[in-house]
Amino acid sequence: MxxxxxxxxxxxxxxxxxxxxxxxxxxxxxxxxxxxxxxxxxxxxxxxxxxxxxxxxxxxxxxxxxxxxxxxxxxxxxxxxxxxxxxxxxxxxxxxxxxxxxxxxxxxxxxxEKGELQARIENLIRLHQFSLESQKIAHLQAEQAHLEAQLLQTQRLENVGMVVSGVAHDVNNIFTGIKGHARYGVKLLDRDHPGVASFQHIDRHADQGARLTRHLLSFARGQAEGFTRVELCKLIHDLEPLLASALGPSIELRLELGNAPQWISANATQIEQVLMNLSINARDAMSEGGTLTLRLQTLYTSPDEQAFPEGYYLQLQVADTGSGIAEELRTRIFEPFFTTKEEGKGTGLGLATVQRILRAHRGWITVESELGRGTTFSVYLPLLDTIQESEVSHSITIEEIPQSPVEQPQSNAESLILLIEDDEDLQLLLKSFFEDEGYAVLQAQDGPGALQYCEQHGASIALVLTDVMVPQMNPKLLQEQVRRLCPQAPIVVTSGHTKAHLQQKGLLTETMSFIQKPYDLDELITLINSLLRRERTSKNISI
CATH class of the missing domain: 3.40.50.2300 (Response regulator)
Structure with missing residues (x-):
């Protein structure tokens, strides 16, 4: 060669x-x-x-x-x-x-002369090459500036995630107190008292605020809460007030959902995020007002349709009467950071996040649009054919507790609950509630105070209810010491964060139970009664 x-x-x-x-x-x-x-x-x-x-x-x-x-x-x-x-x-x-x-x-x-001709030609060629290199450098500089802007945007979102995560604890404490006082107020009044309806409205609004907090946490931190059986029609109805508020008075929200239950396996918070992102995009496309329609229907894909796995799917359509999307932009709308909105009015991550969530749910999304007529996004999610029983686990979550009334122990007078909670208002509310249920309560606002009660009353403590973040002590160390001093007592951990997030951080083990703030007092007492009844049954069997 x-x-x-x-x-x-x-x-x-x-x-x-x-x-x-x-x-x-x-x-x-x-x-x-x-x-x-x-x-x-x-x-x-x-x-x-x-x-x-x-x-x-x-x-x-x-x-x-x-x-x-x-x-x-x-x-x-x-x-x-x-x-x-x-x-x-x-x-x-x-x-x-x-x-x-x-x-x-x-x-x-x-x-x-020949030499002069060659010199002129060489000069022209080199100038052209220099021009091309300059253009490449300018292109690379522009691309670098674009990447730096994307990185800055990502860092801003990460900072938002840290801020949201930091305030979630306090916000959910507030919602827990609001819900608790509302339920306690209903309990103190006669059923036909006019104040009952007001307390119930307060409770529902607190639920909406809690749902928004979970949505922000999921979006900002990318938290995975795990999949559960979700009835999509009910989820949309529950989200309707929040959607209507986000759309504003100039946009009519129509629901065409049908009556039959439609079950999917999903992360409920992430599906709510999909609905919110698509609805907000629709709102921005209807600056002069319009109609947003949510439709549900069941579809079947045959084996001939090789693009999609065979089976039954739930189709959710989000249709607006807005400005529409130009054909040349439709292939790019799912790209991260791509946005047609003015600077400062969009991150370019909304549809990219929707697509990422749907892929994790074994689903997909399509778009149809006509300029001046509107846009329809169609979401497809696998439909559950049969109800599958939950696996038995030592870690009991509120989803695993039967909603039907549970038989109470004959007497709770001998049951002592150690309550570790730094929010004074919530602590007083829970103390009054537990005492009304017949339990004795020890209150601790920080880690050292909780361990002092454990040392003094260790064998008598029937259950420990603790916030995951407690002043003056590392949460892992507190859990280890409580388990050492009160080995017989079930531990129930509460937090505004999700169960999956706490497990990832090592703050929730399989031997602990979990209930997320803001929780319903009836759900909390159902969980506690169930744990104590199981504990008593276990003792009787061992005897």
Whole structure:
């Protein structure tokens, strides 16, 4: 194998196209330039289109005959087209160049020496290469600036996630207190008292606030809460007040959901996020008002449809009457950071997040749109055919507790609950509630105080209810010490974060139970009664 010398390599990289009417001039250029360049003598029917040249040389006759084609070539190939030089004997080269600036890049006056011609040609080629390199550098700089802007946006979102995560604990404490006082107020009043309805409204609004907090946590932190059986029709009805509030008074929200239960296996918070993202996009597309329609229907995909797995799917359509999406943009709307909104009004992550969530649910999304008529996003999720029993686990969550009334122990007087909670209002509420249920309560606001009670009453404590974050002590260390001092007592952990998040951080083990804030007092007491009843049953069996 013969290696090319640098001169030959350079020669292969430089191709000159020659378009000359004069046979003598054409042959002269071929003889003078062939040693240093690849020279291609073009005929009248071979004007450059897809050919890649380093330089085009032509005379006045060819320029006059084909100037429109040459200008079109330069405009089509701009900015990567080769420079065009006119070979002319006209004495006023500067005047020619000024008049023909849209078609040619330089004028080379003849006659001239071979060395001078080669120098002029080399200068034109190098200037062109320098221009191309400058354009590449400018493109790379623009791309770098774009990537830096994306990185900055991502870092801002991460900071938002940290802030949201930090305030979730306090916000959910507030909602837990609101819900608790509302339920406690209902309990103190007669069933037909007019104040009952007000307390129930307060309770429902607290649920909406708690749902929004979970939505923000899931979006900002990307938390995975695990999949459960979700009835999509009920989820949409529960989310309806929040959707209506987000859409505003100028947009009508229509629900066409049907009556039959539609069960899917899903992360409920993430599906809520899908609905919110699509609805907010629809709202922004209806600046003058309009209608947003949510439709549900069941579809079946046959084995012939190779694009999708065979089976039954639930189709959720989110249809607006907005401005629509241009056809050339539809293939890009799911790209991260791509947005058509004004700067500061969109992150470009809404639809990308929707697509990521649906893929995790073994689903997909399609879009149909017409400018001036509106857009319809169709979400497809696998439909559950049968109800599957939950696996038995030592870690009991509120979803695993039967909703039917549970038989209470004959007496709770001997049951002592250690309550570890730093929120004073919530602590007083829970103490009153537990005492009304017949339990004795020890209150601790920090880690050292909780351990002091464990040392004094260790064998008497029947159950420990603790917030995951407690002042003056590392949460893992507190859990270990409580388990050591009160090995017989079930531990129930509460937090505004999700179960999956606490497990990932090592703050929730399989031997502990979990209930997420804000919780319902009835659900909490159901969980506690169930744990204590199981504990008593276990003791009776061992005896």
């Amino acid at each position: 013969t290696l090319l010398s640098p001169t030959n390599e350079e020669k292969l990289m430089k191709r000159i196209g020659v378009l000359m009417e004069s046979t003598r001039n054409r042959q002269m250029l071929l003889n003078w330039l062939s040693n240093a360049y690849q020279v291609h003598c073009l005929t009248e029917g071979e004007l450059p289109t897809d050919e890649v040249f380093s330089l085009l040389l032509l005379d006045g006759s060819m320029l006059q005959r084909f100037w429109q084609q040459i200008r079109a070539y330069k405009e089509a190939a701009h900015p990567t087209c080769a420079p065009v030089a006119l070979i002319s004997s006209h004495p006023q080269t500067a005047l020619l160049k000024a008049r023909l600036w849209e078609t040619i890049d330089d004028v080379i006056r003849i006659p001239l």
